[in-house]
Amino acid sequence: MKLETEPMQEALIVRALEPRLDAAVAVQFKDAIRGIAGDAPDRVILDLERVTFLDSSGLGAVIGAMKLLSPDHRLELAALNPAVAKVFKLTKMDALFTIHETAPKGPAEPFHAS
Template sequence: MNLSANVQNAYLVVTVNEDRIDAAGAIQFKERMREVAQTPSDRVLLDLSQVAFLDSSGLGAVVGVMKLLGPDRKLDLFGLTPTVAKVFRLTRMDTVFTIHSTMPGGLRQAS
């Protein structure tokens, strides 16, 4: 699973550089997030703008990452494509996660 990460202010910004998080890649996603999340930060922002498809296994993996971070580190999502946003809405996970349409203000992707 190809992820890129950088720290901006107190945020760890993780970009998923894949077009799918499904049953075939959910375990790899969680393992890579476990590695990346070892970087100290107060909050993790997950950029899903390149993910065009997310199934129930992928959704479970995102929830698993939230649990992995524990109660002291918040996981926010941004850049959801319409298809991925629909999965979060239909499963009501949009009430569990803070979802931003774009990267929260004050932060910019490093070029």
């Protein structure tokens, strides 16, 4: 799974660049996050705007990514497609994460929690 990172003043933005986060890419996703986690700031915002499909393996990969960060770091989610948001809500995993309506697109742009 291809990810793009962008350091911001407030956090590190990690953008998923593929439309599916499922069993086929879950291991690659976690490996990519593992490579990012060591140098991550206190807040990491996972921008899932391009992800239109997330299955249980993808959900497990996102939770696994959260666990890869040190305990004093937070993984937050942003820009969830309605279908992806529904998976988090139905499984009650939305309670584990701060979820933002949008992800910042530039250094000065704020983001909004939903």
